[in-house]
Amino acid sequence: MILKKIILSVTLFYLVVTFYFNLPSNYLKIHCSGKFGNYFNFFMFQRWNFFAPPPNFNDRLYYTFKMKSNNKVEVYEVLEPLSKKKFEKVPFNGKEGILDYLLTNSVIGINDELYKKNRFNSFLIATEKQSDSSHKIKKDSEILNTSNFQTLLAYGKLIIENKSSNQQFDSVQITIARIIIPKFLDRYKNKDSIMKGELFYKSGFISLK
Amino acid sequence: MKKKINSWIGSLSESNHFEFYSSVFRIFICVYILASLYNYWDYFPIIFSGKSFYSAEPTYLLEIFGINSSVIRDHINLYIFVYVILVGLFALGIGRHYTAFLLFVFFEISQRLCYVVLNGGDNLLKFCLMYMIFIDSYKYFTIVKTNSRDRLDNNKGYFISNLAGYLICIHLCIVYFFSAFHKIHADVWYNGIATYYTLSLERFKGTPFNDSLARNGVFVTLSTYFVLLLEISYPYLIWNKKARPFIIFSAILMHAGIFFFMMIYGFQLVFIAIQGFFIPNQTWINYYNKISNKFLLFSKGKIKYSINSFL
Numbered sequence: 001m002i003l004k005k006i007i008l009s010v011t012l013f014y015l016v017v018t019f020y021f022n023l024p025s026n027y028l029k030i031h032c033s034g035k036f037g038n039y040f041n042f043f044m045f046q047r048w049n050f051f052a053p054p055p056n057f058n059d060r061l062y063y064t065f066k067m068k069s070n071n072k073v074e075v076y077e078v079l080e081p082l083s084k085k086k087f088e089k090v091p092f093n094g095k096e097g098i099l100d101y102l103l104t105n106s107v108i109g110i111n112d113e114l115y116k117k118n119r120f121n122s123f124l125i126a127t128e129k130q131s132d133s134s135h136k137i138k139k140d141s142e143i144l145n146t147s148n149f150q151t152l153l154a155y156g157k158l159i160i161e162n163k164s165s166n167q168q169f170d171s172v173q174i175t176i177a178r179i180i181i182p183k184f185l186d187r188y189k190n191k192d193s194i195m196k197g198e199l200f201y202k203s204g205f206i207s208l209k
Numbered sequence: 210m211k212k213k214i215n216s217w218i219g220s221l222s223e224s225n226h227f228e229f230y231s232s233v234f235r236i237f238i239c240v241y242i243l244a245s246l247y248n249y250w251d252y253f254p255i256i257f258s259g260k261s262f263y264s265a266e267p268t269y270l271l272e273i274f275g276i277n278s279s280v281i282r283d284h285i286n287l288y289i290f291v292y293v294i295l296v297g298l299f300a301l302g303i304g305r306h307y308t309a310f311l312l313f314v315f316f317e318i319s320q321r322l323c324y325v326v327l328n329g330g331d332n333l334l335k336f337c338l339m340y341m342i343f344i345d346s347y348k349y350f351t352i353v354k355t356n357s358r359d360r361l362d363n364n365k366g367y368f369i370s371n372l373a374g375y376l377i378c379i380h381l382c383i384v385y386f387f388s389a390f391h392k393i394h395a396d397v398w399y400n401g402i403a404t405y406y407t408l409s410l411e412r413f414k415g416t417p418f419n420d421s422l423a424r425n426g427v428f429v430t431l432s433t434y435f436v437l438l439l440e441i442s443y444p445y446l447i448w449n450k451k452a453r454p455f456i457i458f459s460a461i462l463m464h465a466g467i468f469f470f471m472m473i474y475g476f477q478l479v480f481i482a483i484q485g486f487f488i489p490n491q492t493w494i495n496y497y498n499k500i501s502n503k504f505l506l507f508s509k510g511k512i513k514y515s516i517n518s519f520l
Contacts, residue, residue: 001215001218003365004218004222004365004368005214005218007368007369007372008214008218008372011372011376015376015379015383018380018383019383022383022387023387024390024391024394042269044336045332046332046333046336047329047332048329048383048384048387048388048391049387049388049391049392050329050388050391051392051403051406051407052388052391052392052394052395052398053395053396053397053398053403053406054397054403054406054407054410055406055410056397056406058409058410058411058412059412079411079412080411082412083411083412083414086412086472087414087415087472090415090416090472091472091474093472094247094248094474095248095251095252097248097472098248098249098252098256098326099252100412101325101326101327101328102255102256102263102325102326104412105325105326106325109325147264147265147266148264150264151262151263151264151325154261154262154263154264155262157262158262181406181409181410184402184405184429187405187423187424188424
C-alpha cells in the first residue's frame with residue numbers, strides 16, 4: 001500500500017508539473033521555472049494552442065533567380081502550387097503534406113525568428129544602445145544562418161536544378177509574403193478587389209555556388 | 210479522504226480497466242507508425258539523412274549520451290529497419306513492456322531527427338507511447354500466450370497499468386483544456402468567426418465546399434462555438450457517465466470534420482482513437498464477443514455451404 005501511495009504521489013506531481021508548464025507565460029511561470037522549465041520543455045515539449053488564433057493570411061514563398069551575365073530573372077512561387085497539388089491528391093497526399101510541412105514550417109520558423117529579433121531590436125533602439133541600420137544588417141545575417149533559411153535556400157537550388165538545367169543562374173533571392181484573407185464582413189466581395197498582400201521578408205541575392 | 214484514496218487505490222488494483230481497448234490501441238499505434246513511415250518513404254533521404262535540402266539540426270537527446278546524431282543519419286536505413294522490427298514485435302506483443310520502451314525511444318529519436326514535419330497528433334502520441342510502456346495491453350491480439358508469471362496479474366501490476374491508462378485519458382483532457390484556454394483568449398474564437406479563417410487557409414483546403422461553408426455565416430458561427438464549447442466542457446463532462454456518450458460522439462464529429470475539411474489525417478485519427486479509453490472495458494468485451502460470434506457463425510455457415518456445394 002505504501003508503494004502504491006508513493007507511485008500515486010509521483011503521478012500527481014507529474015500531472016501538476018505538466019499542467020503548470022502548459023500554462024501561458026505568467027508571472028509565476030517566468031519567475032519560478034528556472035532550469036527545471038528548460039529540462040521539462042526539452043524532454044516533455046508540448047504545445048496545444050491549435051489554431052488559437054488561426055492565421056489570417058496564406059503564405060507565399062518566392063524564389064527569384066538571377067543570371068549575372070545578362071541580368072535575366074526568373075521567379076517561382078512554390079507554396080500555392082503545392083497546396084493545389086495537395087488538394088488534387090486528396091486523400092493520398094501524404095508526400096505533398098510532408099513537403100508542405102518542411103517548407104511552411106521553415107517559413108513559420110523565420111517568421112518567429114524575426115518576431116523575436118524585432119522585439120529585441122526595438123528594445124535596444126528604444127534604449128539607444130544601437131542604431132537602426134546596424135541592427136538590420138545583423139538581423140539579416142542572423143536569419144541567413146538559421147536552419148530554416150538554409151532549408152529554403154537548399155530547396156531553391158533543387159528547383160533550379162529541376163527546371164532550367166541548361167541555364168546557369170548565379171544567385172537567388174528568397175521572399176516571404178502573405179496574402180491577407182479578407183475580413184469575415186467582406187467575404188462576399190470580389191476577392192481581387194479587396195485582396196491585400198504583405199511583404200514579410202526579403203533576403204538579398206545569395207550565390208548559388 | 211484517506212478512506213476514499215484507499216478505496217480508489219483498491220479499485221485500481223482489482224482488475225485491468227483497459228484490458229481490451231489498450232490492446233486495440235497498441236495495434237493502432239503500430240499501424241499509425243507504419244503508415245507514417247510509408248508516407249515518409251520517398252522523403253527519407255530528405256528528412257532523415259542530413260544530406261538534402263532540409264537543413265537538419267542535432268537531436269540533442271542522443272548527444273546527452275555521447276552519440277552524435279549524424280551516426281543515426283548516416284545509417285538511417287538500418288535504423289528504420291530496426292524501428293520497423295520493433296513495431297512488428299510490439300504489434301504481436303513480443304517483448305511486451307521492454308519492446309514498448311525501446312519503441313518509445315526509437316519514436317522519440319525519429320521525431321527529433323526531423324521535428325518540422327510533426328503535428329499535434331505526433332506530439333500526443335509520444336506521451337501515449339510513454340504511458341503504454343506501463344500498460345498491460347497484451348491480453349488480446351498477441352501471438353505469444355500469456356502465463357501468470359509473464360503478465361502483471363498481481364494487484365500491483367494492475368495498479369500501475371490502470372494508472373497509466375488513466376494518464377492517457379487525463380492527458381487528453383489537458384490537451385482540450387489548454388486548447389480551449391488559448392482559444393478563449395483569441396478574438397476570432399470569442400466572436401464566433403474562427404472557422405471562417407481555418408476553412409479559408411489554402412494549405413488546409415480539403416474539399417471543394419470549404420469556400421462556400423466559410424462564407425456561410427450560420428455554419429461559421431455554430432461550428433466555431435461548437436468547437437469552443439466542446440473543448441471547454443470535455444475535461445469535466447467526459448467523466449460523467451450520462452454525458453460521456455454525447456461528448457465522445459461530439460469529439461469524434463469535430464475531429465472527423467477537421468479530417469475531411471482540412472486534410473489533417475494522422476493528427477485527427479490519434480485523437481479519435483484515444484476516445485476509446487473512456488469506454489468501459491466490459492462494453493468493449495461485449496462488442497468484441499458479439500462480433501467474434503457473428504464472424505464464427507458466418508465462417509461456419511460458409512464452410513458448410515462450400516462443403517454442400519462441393520458434394
